[in-house]
Amino acid sequence: MLTKRIIPCLDVRNRLVTKGVRFQNNVDLGDPIEMAVAYSDNGCDELVFYDITASAERRPIDIEMVAEVGKVVHIPFAVGGGIRDLDDMYRVLLAGAEKVSVNSLAVDNPDIIAEGSRQFGAQCIVLGMDPVKADERRFPSGYEITTRGFRERTGMDALGWAKRAEDLGVGEIVVNSVDADGTREGFELELTRLIATNVGIPVVASGGAGTPQHLVDVFIKAHADAAIVASMTHMGDYTIGQIKDELASAGVPVRKKW
């Protein structure tokens, strides 16, 4: 049976993993390579790295870091932040990443999804989206897409964008609730369920994981295919093994041998 994936997310700034609340007040936590190896050894199913300052500093993604990760991590990993065009995607994949994640770039230029998917395969292209609660009279799903780390509103409906991205050829969608990010108060289940039950591709829930029960809920109630964790495991409050034990006892299929 296909298992539900647990994906630690490493936000990287100046070669250090960092974590904030709602994209602010970041604290530095450690070396990304060491953390990636530890997570992989401890049974995470996949990893994602975001170069969180690349876009703001108008520089390309830190490709050397991607290559270092590729040498020591032999599970799938995705990379995002600072992707500007197809050449950047190619360099990230060539350095050993399994997937490349686009967010603001795809909003600015949706064709990049179709082009990337055609050139590298749909499974390589992940759409990250940052929806916030919005007026239902203007946004049928009740959520509006934001970009550039919540700083800019786009006027785009979250579900509409998810469906369009699926048509354009993304392999999966990471739904990151800006309202829940870093709060450790649980995933935004309504939002996740809305997207997960209305597209035919896998949906990864992101933002708000604080306890193993939050993951049980997002898998069982919201039908997510995978879930992102950060604060709850970065700080050592829970191990991946503990989360998987609780998921298994709640009847959620997880990978048990690694």
Added chain:
Amino acid sequence: MIAIVDYKAGNLTSVRLALEHLGVEAMVTQNPAEILTAERVIFPGVGAAGQAMADIHALGLIEPLKQVVAHGTPFLGICLGTQIIFEHSEEDAGTTCIGIIPGTVKRFTPSDPLCKIPQIGWNTVRFARPHPLFAGIENDSEFYFVHSFYPAPSDADYIAGTTEYAGVQFASAVGRANLFATQFHPERSGRIGLRVLQNFSEWDGTC
């Protein structure tokens, strides 16, 4: 020396890095002479069957690939590399493939709308029989999969392992004699996947 066949489709880096990690010598090549004389051959791939077959035609690799398998060279197919050594794939409105293994490659057609395509993630592989490439690995271990199509060999003797998804039990590992091929990605399957590659690097092609 292992030859990793490069036909432009897909990302060979992870295969190369996994072998480097194991201390196994490998070269990435699209040169037929190097493929024909290699001790072992890995035929990887991600992407779409139509484009992959067009590239393999253009590079003149069809006959060399058939020959290395026929000559007894240990041969490992991975993901798209596995699919296109079948006779035919349903992908890209139907693609004629290399035809080393009898059978076709079919598209998943789930009846449950919550069953997502592609299958992305870790799924269990049940061994159909013991095989040197599964040495040291527990039955029903999980491996990493990313695919929308699955191999359907017409000769059940080829089935080395099976996996369930979208209402079908499909052949996630196939093999006969010196040929072994997986739908999953051993190079992305952590310690257990590395063990498959290690086993392959030591395999003499008999089973």
